[in-house]
Amino acid sequence: MIIDHPLLGPRDAAEFVYLGDARLINRPDWASLDADQEFYEYLYLRDNPEGQHKELWYHEQGDRSWLVVTRNTFTHEIINVELAREVAQNSGR
Amino acid sequence: MMKYSVWNILKQGLRGNRDWPLMWREPAPQEQYDVIIIGAGHGMAAAYYLAKVYGVKKVAVLEKGWLGSGNTGRNTTIIRSNYLLPGNEPFYEFSMKLWEGLEKDFNYNSMVSQRGILNLFHSDPQRDAFARRGNSMLLAGADAVLLDEKLIQKMCPFLDYDNARFPVKGALWQPRGGTVRHDAVVWGYARGADQLGVDIIQNCEVTGFDIQEGICRGVETTRGPIKAKKVGVSVAGSSSKVMAQAGMRLPVESHVLQAFVTEGLKPCLPGVITFGAGHFYVSQSDKGGLVFGGDLDGYNSYAQRGNLPTVEDVCEGGMAIMPMIGKARLLRMWGGLMDMSMDGSPIIDKTHISGLYFNGGWCYGGFKATPASGYCMAHLLAKDEPHPTATAFRFDRFQKGLMIDEKGVGAQPNLH
C-alpha cells in the first residue's frame, strides 16, 4: 500500500506501523463517573466496519508522525490522510 | 445414504463411477427451526454435534456462499493443542481428542495426519517460556516433548545450523500435532449433519435479526425470513458485520492473514515446523505442496487478499530457517479474514439478547478448534450454559480483567 503523507507525499506503507481505530485518540477522562465503562469501551470495543475506517498509522521509518488514515477496508483505497496531532487538537484534546 | 468404504469404491469404479449419490441434500429453507446457525464452518460442526450429541433435530445451517468458502476452506490446516493458559489448553486438547476420532465418527476421511508440530526456540528466555507451556500441556493431559538441538538435527537435518542469524537452540514438540485436509472437514461435517437431518442452506446470506423486546426470534435472509427459537452466529471474519445487525459492538477487529502453497514436491518435511525468531510456519500436504504462512498483514481488512511485504517477510523467515526451500516455487497465495479478538482468544457465549448466541474471535487459530468449538457451541445452545472446557471464553472477561492473552501483547489485535 501507499500512504499519501500530508507533508511528504506518497510513501510505502512498509515505512509505517499500524495501530488501529483512530478512536484511540479519544481517551476518556479518568475522573468521569462512568470511567470504568468508558475505558472498557475505549480500549476493547470496535466498530470494525467493512468500508471506510479511520485508523492510526505511525510513520516510524519516516518523520515519526502519527497519521489518521481514512481507508476502505474492503478495497484498501485510501480516501484521506491527516496528521493525528491536528486531528487530536481539532477534537479538543 | 451410501457408506463410504473401499468396497464401495471398487464397486463404483467398476461401474464407471456413475452412481455416486449427492454428498448432502440441497433443501429449501423451512419456515421455522429449533436452532439456526449462521456460518457453515464452526457452525457446521455445531449443527452436527447439536443433532448427534444433544439430540436437537430441527437445525438449519445458513451459509452465505458455498460450503467451505470461509476460513475453514482457507487456512494452513494445522491442528495442535500446545497452549499455555488454563483458559485455553483444556479446550484445545478436547479439540485434539475429537480430531482423533473424527473420521470414524462421520465416516469421511479428512486425513487427520498427526506427524507432529515442532516449535523452534532460539534463546534461553524462549526456552523457559516453552518449558512453561510444555508443562502446562502435560498437566492438561496433552503431550509435549522438549528437544535439544541434537534431536532436532536428527529429525530435521535441513534446518540452518551453520549459518543462522538466530541459531536453533531447541524446540517444543507436540507429537500429536499435525494437519488435516481442511476442505474435507467441511464436507465430512456437512455430510454427517445432513444425514442427521440438518438442513444445509447455501447461498443464503443473513441480512438482519428478528429481535423483539430483547428476544431473538429468527433471521432475515436473502432467501426470506426464517424463524427460530435460538440463533447461533459463527461467522469468523464477518462477526462484527453480522452482530452489528443485532446492534452489538464486539471486542474484535477483522484482519487479513495470508497463506501460501508451493508446487508439489516429493516428501521433504516430517511434520509442522514453526520458526521462533521469524514469522514462518510450514507443513507439507499429502499432494506435496509446502503449505506455509506467517504474520497478519497487520491492518483492518475485509479484502480476503494481502499485500507483498508480508509475502516477503514470510519467505525471508522460511529461507532463514530452512534454506533448502529456495527453489520451491510459491504457487498460490490467498487471504482469509481473521476475527482478531482483543486478547487473542475466542468467545463462545450468550449475548444480552435472549436466544442469540455468539461464537467468534478465533483469530488465526480457528481451524484446529473446529470440532471443540462446534461441540461447545452445541452445548451452549442446547443447555444455555458453557461447556466445561469453554468456561473462560466469555464476553465479560474484558470488563472483569480476565483476559486470556497467550502472547501477552494486550488489546492490540494485529499483534496477537
Add this chain to the structure above:
Amino acid sequence: MFSRLPSGGLIDREHPIEFTFNGKKLHGYKGDTLASGLLANNQLFIARSFKYHRPRGVFSAGSEEPNGMVQLGHGKFAEPNTKATNIELYDNLFAKSQNYKLSLQYDLLGINDLLSPFLSAGFYYKTFMWPKLFWEKLYEPVIRSSAGLGKLSGYPDPDTYDKGFLHCDILVVGAGPSGLVAALTAGQGGARVILADEDFRPGGRLNADREEINDCAGTEWVDQILAELETMDNVRLMPRTVVFGNYDHGIFGALEQRPEARPGINKKPKSVLWRIYSKRSIICTGATERSIGFGNNDRPGIMLAGAMRGYVNRFAIKPGENTAVFTNNDSGLKTANTLAELDVAVTVIDTREDKGKLNTSKYQEFITGGKIVDVKGKKAITSLSLGDGRSIKVDSLAVAGGWNPNVHLTCHKRTKPVWDENIFAFIPGDNLTDGMRVAGSVTGLFDLTSTLNDGFEKANDTLEELGHKPCPKIAFKTPEESTELTPFWYVKEAKGRCWIDLQNDVTTKDISQAYDEGFRDVEHLKRYTTLGMATDQGRTSNVTALAIMSEYTGKPISETGTTIFRPPYTPIPIGAFAGRSRGKHFRPTRLTPSHHWAQKQGAAFVETGNWLRAQWFPLKGEKHWRESVDREVLATRKSVGVCDVSTLGKIDCQGKDVAEFLNRIYANPFLKLPVGKVRYGLMMREDGIVYDDGTVARLDETHYVITTTTANAVLVFRQLEFARQCLWPNLDVHLISTTDGWAQFSVAGPNSRALLNKITDDFDLSNEAFPFMACANITVCGGRRARLFRISFSGELAYEIAVPSRYGNSMMETLMKAGEEFNATPYGTEALGVMRIEKGHFAGNELTGQTTAFNLGLERMISKKKDSIGNKLSERPGLNQSDGFRLVGFLPVNKEKSFNAGSHFISKGKDKIMANDEGWMTSVAYSPTLKHTIGLGFIKNGLDRMGEKVHAVDPLRGKNTEVEICSPHFYDPEGSRQRG
C-alpha cells in the same frame, strides 16, 4: 519425426549450444527454449503426469505449460518443476525428467493409470479410515510418496537472489503487439515507462506468427520498435521479467531473470524481485490457447495449435511428415496454413460444419464437422481415429479450442472477469482499479490491427489522464484476418478418457462425478477434483471445465463465473521472495560499542533481539560456561565488575512539560523529581498490564533521560510518540532516541567508586555528594563528556557511566586498565542475570505481557492521585484477585537439588493436573554467592505463603523438586550495599 528445419526461425545458428537431457547430449541454438531444443531433437516424451504417471510431452510454448516439467541443473543447484517451455537454452544446460519410479520410460507408478477407475475424484476421502493407525503408518506415506512432482535437493539453495524497487508513470505488462505500441506511445508522450515481458525475446505472438506490419515482417517490426524504445531515457525495457502480482495502489510484483547468473559460475543474483510502483498500468498480457477434450488427448506429440505454429516459425521446427490440426476456430487454420507451407501433409479436422468454402487444396484433407474420438501411440502419437471410424496416421497433432485472455493481473484485486459471448471466454471486468487499463487480445480482440490500435489508444488515454500531451495517431497497415469461433469443448463420443487438466489428470468423468456428488460450484469443482490446482493453475483447462460443468447444471457460464485468480501469475521461487534476507543476513546485527574489545577477549555472544551481547568472558582453562559466570559474579560482588549495558533503550525527553508528560506515562508520580536525581519508573499499557520499566534521570530543568528495557526500546518510543501527538498534543515535549549515541557501562561492586574515581575528572563521588539514585553530567579522562548515574541492578554499590558511543570501546579498555589494581572483571549478560535474580529484580522472563503491578508486588506504586496510562483498567477485579499470582523467591529444600525455569507449582500431596496448578517458575540461576540454585516465580497468594514447601514440577524434563517459598530478595534484602 520432429526435426529442425534447415533455415528460418529466430534462433542464432551461429551459436550452437550443447545441453544434456536425461543423460543424453543434445544440440540446440541460442534463442531456443529447452522445449524447442528437445523437439528439434525429436524428444517428445519428456515427463510423467502427476496422478496417473502418464507419458507426456511439450504441450505449449509458454508459462501455461502443464506437461513439460523437468528438473533443471543437478546436485545442490537442482531446480524441480521447471517448465521446459520457459527455460532459455544455455551452454551445458542439464535437465532431466521427474516424477517416476525407476525410469521415465519404465515407471512403476504407471500402474496408477490402470487403477484409475478406483482413483477417481476424491476417492481418498471415502476410504483408508480403518484401522486408524494404518493411515499414518501406511496409507498416507504411500499416497505422499506417489504424489508430489519434483524433488528438492535437500541442501541450502546455493543461488543468490536480489530484490529492488522501481517507479514509473506507466507500467506496460506484455511486449506483444499492443504492449509494444502502448510503450512506444507512452514513451513518446514523455511518461516514465516500464515495459516488462516474461519472454527473453519481446514480440509476443509476432514471434510465433508471420503477419506483416507496414509491409515488413512482424519480427522486423518488433526489432524496430525495440530499437526506438532503447533510445528513450524514460523507457525501461525489461525482458525475462514476469509481472506476477497486482497489489494495492498500483504496486506490482515482478521477477526478472538474470541471464548473467549461471549455476555455480558466478555469484550474481539469479533473479531480481522488483516491486514496481506505477501510477497507471496497461495490461497487454495477451491470451492463452485452450485445448479440446477427446480420447487420449494427452499423448506426446499433441500440442496447442498456436504453440505448434510458434515452434515452426520462431524455432524452425518441423513437426513430422504427417500432421493434423483439430480446431473449432480460425486460428487453428492459421497453424494449418503455416504447416502447409512446409513440406508436411496436413489434415484439418474442423468441428464446424460451415467451413467448406475455404480453399482447402493446400491440405492433405479438410474435414468439416469432424471429431477425433481417440488417439493411438503411448509415448508419442502415431494415429488418430475419427468419429466415422477412420484412422489417420500422424506424427503430431495441433489442437485449437479458442483463446482465453490472460486476465489474471486484472483480477488479483477481486475485480471479476466477465464472460464474452463473442470469443467464448472471460475478459477483464470494466471496474479496474488504480488506473489500470487493458489493451490487445487480453480484451478479446484477436486480430492484429485491432490489438495495435488498442495499444495506441489506451496509451494515449493514459497519457492524457496523467497530464501529458497525447501522441498523433499512428496508422498500421496489416493484413485482414478472420478470428471466428464456434464453441466446441469436448467430444462426447470419445473412446478414451478426455483429459481436461493435463497436469493434475482431471478428466471429463471426474467433472461429471463431481456434479453427481453435489460439487457444482466452481470452487467446489476445483477443490474436489483438484482441477486447476497444478503448477499451471489450470491456464489451459479451467474455462473448458467450467463449460462442461455448465452443460450439466444448465446454467450459463456467465452466471457460474470463474474461481478466484490469485497471485502469482506464474510460480515464483521462495528464494526470490526472500532475496538477501537469509543466513546471517536474515536481519541486521546490532553491535555494542565495546563489541570489538569483547571479541578480542574471546567473549561468548548471545542474540538479544538484533543485538549481539557478550554473554560471558571465558578465561583460559575454563571449560564450562558456569565456571566463567560464577567467577564473574563473585568478582563483581567482591570487588568490581564492568558490563556493557548500552543496549538499554535511551530516550532524551526535553521540553517545558516533560514532568507532566512523564507523570501521565508512568504509573508512579514524576512531578517532583529533582534535577540530579534518578527515579525508577513503572510503565503500564492502557489495559493495566505492566509494559516496561526503567529509570528516569533528570539532568536539567527541561532535560530528562529515560531508559527502557532492551527488548522494548522501539515499542516504548512509539508509545511515547503516540501519547505526545495523539493524547496530549499540546504539551511541549520532544523525544529523541539516543540508544545508539551513548555507550553505557555498569560499574558494579564495592570498589566501583574507587575505580571511577580514577577516571572521572575531579568529581566528588562520595555517598554524601553523589548518593544512591543520583545523576550528573560530568567529564572523564581529561574533559570527555559523560553521564553518570548511581543506579544498581546487581545490588552492589554501582554506577552506570555513559560516554558518546565512539568512545565506548576505548572506555571499556580504560575501565579495565584503571581497574587492574582491583582485579576489575568484565561480566556478561549471564552474570548480569544471576545477580539480578539474587537481588530479586524482575526482568523479561517476568514481564510476559500478562503481568500486573499486583503480581510483582508493586500495586502501591500506582498513584491513585493522578491519571496515567493504564491506571483505570488496572483496577479491574480480575487483575487484583486476593489469591492472585505473586512474585516470590524459591529455594530447593535439599540445597543439592536444582530446578528449571518453566516448572509449575503444585502443592504437596496434590495430583499433577492443571486444576492444581498454582503458578510457575520464571527465572532460575545457580547462585555462586549462596552456593545453591535459586528461582523467582509467580505463585498464587505467594506473599502469604513464605516458608511453605511446594513441588516445582517439570514433567517435560522429568523433574520434580521440593522448593520453599521465600522472599525474592536473596541477597542483601535491606539494600545496604547499593546505598553504601
Add this chain to the structure above:
Amino acid sequence: MAEFKIEPFPFLWGKERYFGDNYLEIISDQSIVSMAITRGDEEKFSTQFTNIFGNPPPKPGKFVNSIDNDYKFLWMSPDQIFALFKRENLYPETKIQKLMGDSGFYTDQTDNWCQIKLTGPHLIQVFERICPLDLNRQKFPVGNCARTIMEHLSTIIVHDSEEGFLVLSPSSSSESFLEAIEQSFINTGDY
C-alpha cells in the same frame, strides 16, 4: 584530572572503497545535532533561524544549507531538524544552542549515526536494490532528504550533490548497512 585517556573509535571508522567510478567513504568529521522546536515558539524559531543562518528552515522532505555553507539542516519531522556541521568534539549541541537561544531544545546526535558518503554515476542503480524511495532526479532532486527503511534498517538519505548522496545509518547496525550497500554494488556491476 584523571590519568587515563579514552580515544574515539566509531563504527566503520576510516572505511573507504572504490567501486569502479563510484566512491564510498565514512564521514567522521561532521557533528549532528537535533533541533527540536519549542511548542508555541515556531515563528520565533523560524525568524531566529533565518537571521542566523541566512536561509529559512528546511521544508518537509528538504534540506537547506546555511548561507555560508557551514551548516546543513535536514528536515526530520514537523518539530525537529538535524543540523550537520564540522565536527565539534565536546558539546556540539551547545554550539547551536548558543546561536539559537531558547526557542528550541538541542541534542547531540553525532554518535547515533554512521555517516556514509557516496559519489559516482551508478548510485541510482545501487539504491534501486535496497531503497523504496523514488530517487529519480526529477522526483528526488538535490536538496531532498528523507528517512526511510533499507534492508530492515532505518536510514536517512540526503541527495546533497548531483552525483552524491549522504546516507545516515544507526551506528550500532552500521556494519550490516555497509554490507548491504557493498552487496548492491556487487550485484549491479562488475566490481
